[in-house]
Amino acid sequence: MKGWHGRLLNIDLTTGRSWPEALSADLLQNYLGGRGLGVRLLRDFYQLDPFDPEMPLVFAVGPLCGTAAPTAARLSVVSRSPLTGTIYDCSAGGRFAWRLKAAGFDALKIVGRSSAPVALGITPQGGEFLPADQLWGRRITETVQALETKGSVAAIGPAGENRVLYANIMMGEGNSVGRGGLGAVMGAKNLKALVVDGQLKTSIVDQQRFTEARQDVIRLFKASPVIYGDLGIANYGTPALVDLMAQRRMAPTENFRKTVFADADQYSGPAIRKAFQPKNHGCYGCPIQCKKSLQDGTPLPEYETVNHFGALNGINDLRSIVNSNNLCNQLGMDTISAAASISAWGEARGRFPRAEEIGALLQEIAARQGDGDQLAEGAKRLTQKLGKPQLSMSVKGLELPAYDPRGAYGMALAYATSNRGGCHLRAYPISHEILRKPVATDRFDFAGKARIVKIAEDCNASIDSLVACKFSFFGASLEEYAELLSAATGVEYSPQALKTIGERIYLTERYYNQQLGFSCQDDLLPERFFTEAGSSGDGIEVPPIDRSRFEAELQKYYRIRGLDSQGRFIQADFLEQQP
Secondary structure, three states: OOOOOOEEEEEEOOOOEEEEEEOOHHHHHHHOOHHHHHHHHOOOOOOOOOOOOOOOEEEEEOOOOOOOOOOOOEEEEEEEOOOOOOEEEEEEEOHHHHHHHHOOOOEEEEEOOOOOOEEEEEEOOEEEEEEOOOOOOOOHHHHHHHHHHHOEEEEOOHHHHOOOOOEOEEEOOOOEEOOOOHHHHHHHOOEEEEEEOOOOOOOOOOHHHHHHHHHHHHHHHHHOHHHHOOOOHHHHOHHHHHHHHHHOOOOOEOOOOEOOOOOHHHHOHHHHHHHHOOEEEOOOOOOOOOEEEOOOOOEOOOHHHHHHOOHHHOOOOHHHHHHHHHHHHHHOEOHHHHHHHHHHHHHHHOOOOOHHHHHHHHHHHHHOOOHHHHHOOOHHHHHHHOOOHHHOOEEOOEEOOOOOHHHOHHHHHHHHHOOOOOOOOOOOOHHHHHHOOOOOOOOOOOOOHHHHHHHHHHHHHHHHHHOOOHHHHHOOOHHHHHHHHHHHHOOOOOHHHHHHHHHHHHHHHHHHHHHOOOOHHHOOOOOHHHHOOOOOEOOEOOOOOOHHHHHHHHHHHHHHHOEOOOOOEOOOOOHHHOO
16 A cells, blocks of 8 residues: 555553554545544544543544655544534644654554553554653643653643643644644543654655656745745745735624724734744745744744734734743643633623733633633633623634634635534635635625535545645645645545545534534524624725525535535435445
8 A cells, every 4th residue: 555554553541552453445545544534433433522531532644644745744633522512623734743654654543541641652663651640730842842852742731631622732843733622632531642753654656746746736836926925924924814804804803893903013924023033934844834933943823823812802912922822832722712712701701801911811721720710611611601602702612713704704604614613724715705816706795605615625624634734725726636646645536536535524524513413503603793793994894794695505505515404414324325
């Protein structure tokens, strides 16, 4: 088998056993790896509680990891989210993914709960159980430094140990498996960290074809203004979006009460460059290098983080925002959910926190002390407890990121239909509605958005299973990545074949969620977006979303998906028909 190793490493933390298992060629070819493979491996377990010891935590790489395919040194972590209750996946780049593939495994499946804090050492020979009592309670950098001589590290911080419902798993290079709380799942298993090392090579079938396909991808990257333009992400990172979202009047401000923040220029891409003269860096082997860091290597915040610790909480202090990002990374928790929970709390109590108060709040959240204990539950549970559930700006319990849906109706629909909740990356229609020149669709119109969202969800499910970075597709397309995959594996894949695989993965996730009790009532936006206008001005009107048009497009989406008018599967035996 080329591209894949065809091996899964099982780990049972309760018994202290590890053993390899063969993965069939059919399984890998039908689900690829990453998100798809992880979702498939949960078939017999998805109904378990997220904190049930037998709920698997799956780390899965893709068939292009370990090759020279651009942006493919990534993995997905898959389980059930304690924050949303949905089936959940999240991806991250870095050496950890590359070394897991080089250890000879396509995936790890971790079950059980250790009786004492433990770390796992992964090598081509299997799993080694390492005592981690002395690491429990430590922040991410300390944990990584204690283990990095053994290889690449993925770890949780105090937030994961204390089961903060949006705790992250952090990679040693600063990347995060963010959103959804998979760090809390890891903490519930008493698993502090994994460290992996390996030197096995990933074989490919046709080197010349692969090289030519790679050259095509790089050429398209260089031609992309979003990637390499003067204001592109290679130059400014994702905070390049700050000014663009402000111009479009869709920057979430003060818990989404407004859509413009007058002081956004204080933390824009150019402002960050002026203040810090940052270094460029990126995921292992990535040619884009979209991430920015201080001279000492401390990662600087991404767009979502600067907006949410900025506008969403009414804060214009760049150094406070950078400090908040660093604290979340060290404590091991998601910046979007943390900031959004604080913002909902701020509106509920009638006062948003001051910049100087945020650091202490974040530490209270990670320790589950004081006000932080409620904030650690996420915005939905917090506002319900406060008797103001309407102030939770979330879908399926996942706090919304930094694109106000009143400013882009494709994004509004995509938030609602996302299997993991309020996520911009499942379909990312912003690429159609905002970033393309000329703009491909009217952002204040639902016409055609159901089909765009459906196709994008399928494409992105296959991208997440390859596992490649979404930013690659600001330049390249599934056509080029299908060529890379075919050259690597010797199995012919077309773009349509990848979309079909993506559709299978998306529908499997929706089926799981439906069996877990999710329904069309969960495919909705918060009421605010239907009843309150955004911040109009500069010749742009931002009205409330027309509920009837939203509901009509949602019905169209269901029909395109082959679902009934309630968003349910017409075929009761859907899962039994899947490979």
